[in-house]
Amino acid sequence: MQFELTKEFLTNLRKQISSEDRTALSAQLDELHSADIAEIMDELNNKEIQFLFTLFDGETSGEIFVELEEETLEGFVKEIEPAELVSKFIKHIESDDAASIIGDLSEQKRKEVIANLDDVEQASDIVDLLHYADNTAGSLMAKEVVTANINWTVSRCVREMRRQAENIKNIYILYVIDDNDRLLGIMSLRVLVMTSPKAQISDLINRDVISIKTNSPLEDVQNSMEKYDLVALPVVDELGRLVGRITIDDVVDLIKEEAEKTFQIASGISENIESTDSIWVLTRARLPWLLIGLLGGIAGARIIGLFEDQIQIHPEMAFFIPLIAAMGGNVGVQSSAIIVQALANNSLGIMGVVPRLFKEFSLGIINGVICSILVFAYSYFTEELNLAITVSTALFCVVIFAAVIGTWIPLLLDKYKIDPALATGPFITTANDVLSIFLYFYIGKLMYFS
Amino acid sequence: MQFELTKEFLTNLRKQISSEDRTALSAQLDELHSADIAEIMDELNNKEIQFLFTLFDGETSGEIFVELEEETLEGFVKEIEPAELVSKFIKHIESDDAASIIGDLSEQKRKEVIANLDDVEQASDIVDLLHYADNTAGSLMAKEVVTANINWTVSRCVREMRRQAENIKNIYILYVIDDNDRLLGIMSLRVLVMTSPKAQISDLINRDVISIKTNSPLEDVQNSMEKYDLVALPVVDELGRLVGRITIDDVVDLIKEEAEKTFQIASGISENIESTDSIWVLTRARLPWLLIGLLGGIAGARIIGLFEDQIQIHPEMAFFIPLIAAMGGNVGVQSSAIIVQALANNSLGIMGVVPRLFKEFSLGIINGVICSILVFAYSYFTEELNLAITVSTALFCVVIFAAVIGTWIPLLLDKYKIDPALATGPFITTANDVLSIFLYFYIGKLMYFS
Numbered sequence: 001m002q003f004e005l006t007k008e009f010l011t012n013l014r015k016q017i018s019s020e021d022r023t024a025l026s027a028q029l030d031e032l033h034s035a036d037i038a039e040i041m042d043e044l045n046n047k048e049i050q051f052l053f054t055l056f057d058g059e060t061s062g063e064i065f066v067e068l069e070e071e072t073l074e075g076f077v078k079e080i081e082p083a084e085l086v087s088k089f090i091k092h093i094e095s096d097d098a099a100s101i102i103g104d105l106s107e108q109k110r111k112e113v114i115a116n117l118d119d120v121e122q123a124s125d126i127v128d129l130l131h132y133a134d135n136t137a138g139s140l141m142a143k144e145v146v147t148a149n150i151n152w153t154v155s156r157c158v159r160e161m162r163r164q165a166e167n168i169k170n171i172y173i174l175y176v177i178d179d180n181d182r183l184l185g186i187m188s189l190r191v192l193v194m195t196s197p198k199a200q201i202s203d204l205i206n207r208d209v210i211s212i213k214t215n216s217p218l219e220d221v222q223n224s225m226e227k228y229d230l231v232a233l234p235v236v237d238e239l240g241r242l243v244g245r246i247t248i249d250d251v252v253d254l255i256k257e258e259a260e261k262t263f264q265i266a267s268g269i270s271e272n273i274e275s276t277d278s279i280w281v282l283t284r285a286r287l288p289w290l291l292i293g294l295l296g297g298i299a300g301a302r303i304i305g306l307f308e309d310q311i312q313i314h315p316e317m318a319f320f321i322p323l324i325a326a327m328g329g330n331v332g333v334q335s336s337a338i339i340v341q342a343l344a345n346n347s348l349g350i351m352g353v354v355p356r357l358f359k360e361f362s363l364g365i366i367n368g369v370i371c372s373i374l375v376f377a378y379s380y381f382t383e384e385l386n387l388a389i390t391v392s393t394a395l396f397c398v399v400i401f402a403a404v405i406g407t408w409i410p411l412l413l414d415k416y417k418i419d420p421a422l423a424t425g426p427f428i429t430t431a432n433d434v435l436s437i438f439l440y441f442y443i444g445k446l447m448y449f450s
Numbered sequence: 451m452q453f454e455l456t457k458e459f460l461t462n463l464r465k466q467i468s469s470e471d472r473t474a475l476s477a478q479l480d481e482l483h484s485a486d487i488a489e490i491m492d493e494l495n496n497k498e499i500q501f502l503f504t505l506f507d508g509e510t511s512g513e514i515f516v517e518l519e520e521e522t523l524e525g526f527v528k529e530i531e532p533a534e535l536v537s538k539f540i541k542h543i544e545s546d547d548a549a550s551i552i553g554d555l556s557e558q559k560r561k562e563v564i565a566n567l568d569d570v571e572q573a574s575d576i577v578d579l580l581h582y583a584d585n586t587a588g589s590l591m592a593k594e595v596v597t598a599n600i601n602w603t604v605s606r607c608v609r610e611m612r613r614q615a616e617n618i619k620n621i622y623i624l625y626v627i628d629d630n631d632r633l634l635g636i637m638s639l640r641v642l643v644m645t646s647p648k649a650q651i652s653d654l655i656n657r658d659v660i661s662i663k664t665n666s667p668l669e670d671v672q673n674s675m676e677k678y679d680l681v682a683l684p685v686v687d688e689l690g691r692l693v694g695r696i697t698i699d700d701v702v703d704l705i706k707e708e709a710e711k712t713f714q715i716a717s718g719i720s721e722n723i724e725s726t727d728s729i730w731v732l733t734r735a736r737l738p739w740l741l742i743g744l745l746g747g748i749a750g751a752r753i754i755g756l757f758e759d760q761i762q763i764h765p766e767m768a769f770f771i772p773l774i775a776a777m778g779g780n781v782g783v784q785s786s787a788i789i790v791q792a793l794a795n796n797s798l799g800i801m802g803v804v805p806r807l808f809k810e811f812s813l814g815i816i817n818g819v820i821c822s823i824l825v826f827a828y829s830y831f832t833e834e835l836n837l838a839i840t841v842s843t844a845l846f847c848v849v850i851f852a853a854v855i856g857t858w859i860p861l862l863l864d865k866y867k868i869d870p871a872l873a874t875g876p877f878i879t880t881a882n883d884v885l886s887i888f889l890y891f892y893i894g895k896l897m898y899f900s
Contacts, residue, residue: 228485323746338725
C-alpha cells in the first residue's frame, strides 16, 4: 500500500523524463498518491518537475504542489512566471496554502501573482490571510468553511452545502452562524444525514463549540486541538464572526516542527535545518554554538590557570577535570530537559518555583551521594585520601548545583519569554563546566593548602 | 473560551467537595469540557475524584474518564470494584480506550472486569483488541467503524447508519465493504448528504483508500497519517477485511510521545517521566545515565593518569582539558541530533552512508579550521607556541572526529534496530570526551617530548 522511493525507481524515472516518455511515466505515476509524487519531485530538478506537472490536470497538480517540501517549492516557484503559477497551481489550492506560498515570495512577484488572481473571492481570501501576523491563529487558518444559518431547515442547508462545498475537500463539521456571521455552534454532518429534511438547524445545533481568536498564538491553537481532540478548530474575529478554520493536519505539522526545534536548540543547532541542507547552511546553524562552547572552554582554561601551582604539585588533580565537568553538564541537561518538556506540554502542574527547586535539590542529594561514594572509593584506592575527599566533595556539590541551576534557568527563561530549550543546549553545559571546575579546584586548594 | 486551572479554583473546589456541596460544584463544572474536568481531577485524590463522578451521567463520566492522565487513571482504577468500573465507565467508552485500560490491569482484575461486561459485542471487541501486540496498528485501533455495503443504495445506507452510528462519536468517513467485510473504498459523509437517496454506493465509492494491516508497526501508522493528511486510517486483517480504524487524535498523542522520548533519551533520561513524578521515579530514570557518565569520567582520569609526568612538567596542558572535551561533546551532539531527527522523520533522503559521512567530514573541516585558528591565537598569546600548536591541532582533529562519529553511530544503531537517540545522549558525549582527551595528550607528548 505504502510507496517506497528507491534509487532504482528514481534513476529509471529520470531516464523516462529525459526521453519524454509520457506513456511510461503516466503508467507509473497515475497509481500514486499526490504525496508520493511530491516525494519523488523533491529529488528532481526544476526542469524535471515542470515536465512531470504537464502529466496532471489542475486539481491533481494543486494537490501535489502543496505537498512539496518547502525547499523544492521555493526553488520551483522562483523559476515560473506569475501567470503560470496562478493558472496551474494557486487556482487549485486552498487559501491557507496559497497565502503561505505567496507570503514567501519577493515583494515584486507577490504583487504580480495577486494581480493575476482572476477569481475575486480567492484573491480577497488570500489578501486577507496575508495580513495576519506570523505565529497567530489567523496565519494558519484557511478561509474555506461550510456554514449553515441558524434559521435554515435541514433541506435548505443541504442545498446550500452543495453550492458552498464545491471547493472544500475536508468537511467534517458545519459551522452554524447567525445573520451577522457570528459563530453560534456546530453541527456534525452525521446529524444532517440522519435527520428529517424539515428539521430546523436551531434544534440540531450543538452550542458547545470551542473556537479561537484570529490573534491567538499558535501555542493556544495547538493546546486546544490536542486537549479537546478536535479535527478542525473554527477561528473567529474580535466580534465573534467566523472567519476561517484550522485543520488538524496543519497542527500535526506544527507539533512536529516545535518538537524538532526544541530538540535542535537543545542540541546546539540554531536554525531549522535538515540533514539534506547544504554544508554552508549547516555550518551557519552550528558554528555559533561551537563558538559559545569555545568561549566556555577558554573561560575554563583561565580558571584552571589560576591553580597552576597547585597542579604542578598535585598533577593528579588534573585527572578528574573531565569527570567533574562532564557530570555537571549531564545533570544540568537532565534537569533542564524535564522542565523544558513540561513547559512545552503545559504539564508543569501548579507546583510553585520554590518547592520545585527544593525537589530538584533533594534529587541532587540522592544522585550526588551515590555518585560521590563511588568516586570516593575509586579515587581513594587509586590515589590517596586528600584527593578522594576533594573529588567526592566537589562532585557532590556540582551534582546538586547543576540540578538546581538546570531547573531554575529554563523557568527563568520562560518567564522572560525566551525559548527555555536554550537552557538545555551548550549554553548550560558550558556554564556548568566552568563553575564545576572552579568549585573543584577551590575545594582542592582548601584540602591541600590550608 | 479556554479554561485555566488556578490554585484558588482548586482550593475552593476541594472545600466544596469536602462539604459535599453538589449545587455549587455542578454550577461550576457543568460549563466545562470533559477534558477540563479531567485536568481538575488530575490534581485531586481518589476519594475526591469518586465524589465528583457522582455529579455526572454515564456518558459524561466516560468522556472525563478517558481524558484522565495515566497516573491518575491507574490510581483511581485500582480502588474501584470491577463491577462498578464496568457499569460506570467502561460501558460508556470506545473499545480502544477500554482495551488500553483493561490491558493495564492485573491478571486477576482483568478477568473480573471482562466477566462483568454484559454487552456481548463490546466484550468481544475488547477481548479481540487485547490480543494485538503492543506497538502494532491493532493495539491502537478502535473497533467502532461505520460501514456501508457496496450493494446498498444511499437511502439504505442512511438507514443503516442510524443503527450503526449510535455509539460512535466521530464519524468522518464511511467505509465501503463487500459481503465478506473486505474493505473496498471510502465515501465521505458529504457525498452522502449531497446525493440522491436512490444513488448506488457502488457509483459513489472512492477506491483510492489508504489502509494499514493490524500487525503494521505504529511507525507506519504515523507516517501514513501524516504523509497523506488523514484524520482516520482503516485497519484491515491479512485477508483485507476491515477490523477497525485509528483516529488522528491517537496519532497526535503518539507523535508527542515519540518526540518526548527522543528528547529525554538524548538528555540522559531513560524512562518516560514527567516533572510531577516522585523523586524515586526521577532518580531511577536519571541515575543510570549519570553512572555511565561517571564511568566515562573515570576512564578519562585513567587516560590523563598516563600522562602524569607530562602534566607535572607542563601544567598548562591541563588548562585546555575542559575545552577539548567539551568541544568533542558539542560537535558530536550536533551531528547525531541531525541524523536522529532525519531518521525519526524518514527524511534522510536517498544519500548513502559514505557520501553522508564525507559531507560531515567536510563540515568538520570548516568548523574545525575556524575553531582551531581562534584557539591557536588565544593560546599562543596567553601561553606559548608549543601549547598553541598542541591545542589547536588536537581541537581540529577532535571536531572532525566527533562530527564523523556523531553521524555514524546513530546510523549504525538504527541499522541494528536500536533507538538512535541513545547516540545523542551522555553515551556519545562520554565516549567523545574520553577519546578527545587521549588525542590531546598524545599530540602534546609528540610536541613536547619528541
